Amino acid sequence: MAHHNYNLTGTICPIPVIRTQDRIAELLDGDTLEVLCSDPGALHDIPAWCRIHGHSITSAVQEPDGLIRISVLVQKE
Amino acid sequence: MLAVRMVQEQGVEVEGINFFTGFCVEGHTHAIRNQDKNKKKRNNALWVAEQLGIKLHIIDVIEEYKDVVINPKHGYGAHLNPCLDCKGFMVRKAEEWRVEHKFDFIITGEVVGQRPMSQTVKRMPIVVRESGVGDRLVRPLCAKKLEPTMPELKGWLDRSKLGDISGRSRKQQIELTRLWDIKDYAQPAGGCCFLTNEQYAAKLSDLWVSRGTREYELDDIMLLKVGRHIRPNLDFKLIVCRDDGENNFAKGYKNRFVSLHSSSHEGPLALFDGQVNSKNLVLAARIVARYGKGKHASSVSILIARPKRQDTEELSVVPLGVDEMPREWIL
Numbered sequence: 001m002a003h004h005n006y007n008l009t010g011t012i013c014p015i016p017v018i019r020t021q022d023r024i025a026e027l028l029d030g031d032t033l034e035v036l037c038s039d040p041g042a043l044h045d046i047p048a049w050c051r052i053h054g055h056s057i058t059s060a061v062q063e064p065d066g067l068i069r070i071s072v073l074v075q076k077e
Numbered sequence: 078m079l080a081v082r083m084v085q086e087q088g089v090e091v092e093g094i095n096f097f098t099g100f101c102v103e104g105h106t107h108a109i110r111n112q113d114k115n116k117k118k119r120n121n122a123l124w125v126a127e128q129l130g131i132k133l134h135i136i137d138v139i140e141e142y143k144d145v146v147i148n149p150k151h152g153y154g155a156h157l158n159p160c161l162d163c164k165g166f167m168v169r170k171a172e173e174w175r176v177e178h179k180f181d182f183i184i185t186g187e188v189v190g191q192r193p194m195s196q197t198v199k200r201m202p203i204v205v206r207e208s209g210v211g212d213r214l215v216r217p218l219c220a221k222k223l224e225p226t227m228p229e230l231k232g233w234l235d236r237s238k239l240g241d242i243s244g245r246s247r248k249q250q251i252e253l254t255r256l257w258d259i260k261d262y263a264q265p266a267g268g269c270c271f272l273t274n275e276q277y278a279a280k281l282s283d284l285w286v287s288r289g290t291r292e293y294e295l296d297d298i299m300l301l302k303v304g305r306h307i308r309p310n311l312d313f314k315l316i317v318c319r320d321d322g323e324n325n326f327a328k329g330y331k332n333r334f335v336s337l338h339s340s341s342h343e344g345p346l347a348l349f350d351g352q353v354n355s356k357n358l359v360l361a362a363r364i365v366a367r368y369g370k371g372k373h374a375s376s377v378s379i380l381i382a383r384p385k386r387q388d389t390e391e392l393s394v395v396p397l398g399v400d401e402m403p404r405e406w407i408l
Contacts, residue, residue: 018135048123052132
């Protein structure tokens with residue numbers, strides 16, 4: 001199990017979701033991924049994508065500087 | 078949404094594919110503009126997938142899609158929308174995905190007669206032929222208006238339970254939402270592609286004409302969604318932001334374009350795209366001054382920053398008067 005970080009600031013919907021989706025495809029069951037985004041839409045879209053694909057969101061917050069930080073626990077069937 | 082639900086009713090397992098071409102309306106404009114801050118920021122495709130309980134795969138086709146936009150075999154619709162080529166392209170990509178992931182057939186939400194360019198009785202077979210999908214493409218909502226497909230002939234789908242919808246009315250679709258208790262859905266015929274937008278198409282045409290080539294990169298088409306695009310002459314174009322959201326977005330492009338903003342009055346950030354010389358910069362500065370709080374002032378200071386340079390140049394200019402800026406300059 002490994003932890004990964006992914007900086008997606010400067011990209012806007014749906015690119016943060018696409019990049020997260022593609023990154024998770026490379027990860028293993030039990031890995032964790034922390035994604036940093038600047039598009040507020042990511043706060044809804046990345047958790048939505050994770051829910052429908054069975055991955056767990058361990059936290060999703062908008063920080064005081066406006067950046068979105070989302071932590072995902074990768075769960076593969 | 079309805080097409081998926083219709084086959085789910087028959088016990089078929091469905092997964093969704095959403096293609097990102099770069100011309101999608103939703104999301105980007107909401108992410109950028111202040112006036113859209115209160116709109117729901119959901120991605121509709123993801124939202125629909127979640128309502129239906131299906132997986133959704135979002136596929137980046139930006140590079141491959143360029144050829145569809147630049148060289149559409151079947152031409153454009155009312156603006157720069159290559160709908161028929163686009164449909165063929167997307168079904169072809171879906172077919173590639175289907176084969177790779179070992180699914181049995183493809184469904185779309187198309188309805189015969191709903192769209193003049195790509196969804197007519199004559200043209201729907203073109204999509205089948207040119208995409209190479211063969212008889213594995215099912216349009217559940219209007220299946221009974223079309224020849225039976227392989228999944229129907231094999232009994233994977235019960236044709237009698239598929240739809241016979243046709244035409245532009247959404248009456249039958251709305252009845253289905255009631256039948257299945259679907260209370261929220263994307264606006265029918267809302268338009269999801271900037272290429273069908275007259276103003277956007279004019280800006281894309283201008284981009285191609287000014288460059289002398291019909292090429293584009295993702296950043297180019299993203300910037301066409303932002304700001305007022307003002308072209309005083311073939312030498313340059315100015316993108317003048319309309320609110321703080323656009324200003325923030327445009328700041329990300331200061332390392333690529335000369336940028337201008339007022340240091341003496343509140344006003345927008347503008348990106349300069351074209352031939353940089355003193356005559357053009359003065360005119361650009363006067364335009365930027367015209368869109369700020371100093372538009373009636375006798376003089377406005379404009380800071381000009383060049384990509385990858387720390388120093389800035391300051392010009393004092395008279396804001397351009399309303400009668401000095403012909404309507405044709407605004408794309």
